[in-house]
Amino acid sequence: MLNLGLAMAGAALLALGAFLPAFSLGAISVTYFKGGDGDGVFVVLAAAIIFLGAIAKKRRIVGYAGIASLALVVFGMFTLSSRLSEGKADLARELDGNPFAGLAMSISESASMEWGWAVMLLGAILAIFGGFVTERWLKDRYG
Structure with missing residues (x-):
């Protein structure tokens, strides 16, 4: 039952992580759920499937839903990271010679990924x- 308890804890962390800050730009934070418009909706659905599968003791459903949620989270992380990098590079090119380039670049440098990703990954x-x-296996390894 410990393994299914871990799965339930994982489902709770997945669902919680979708509502935690995933991206920030200065004082503005955005969650992965984005009010129901983001990919976080699928992560929350996967968390529900994991939780219900754990209650029903369907370990394979739990495992495969966990893999799907991990793929969604990793894909989202890499997509956001690449968009941030591309956006900063494009902004630097477009603002070359602009007197307000320093201000715009400092704002773009404040854009970052937040800690909600770590909670979802865990x-x-x-x-x-x-x-x-x-x-x-758990009992053999950890008593």
């Missing part, structure tokens, strides 16, 4: 672990 890993690791 949740997905716990769900995968809880779905594919057997209770016996």
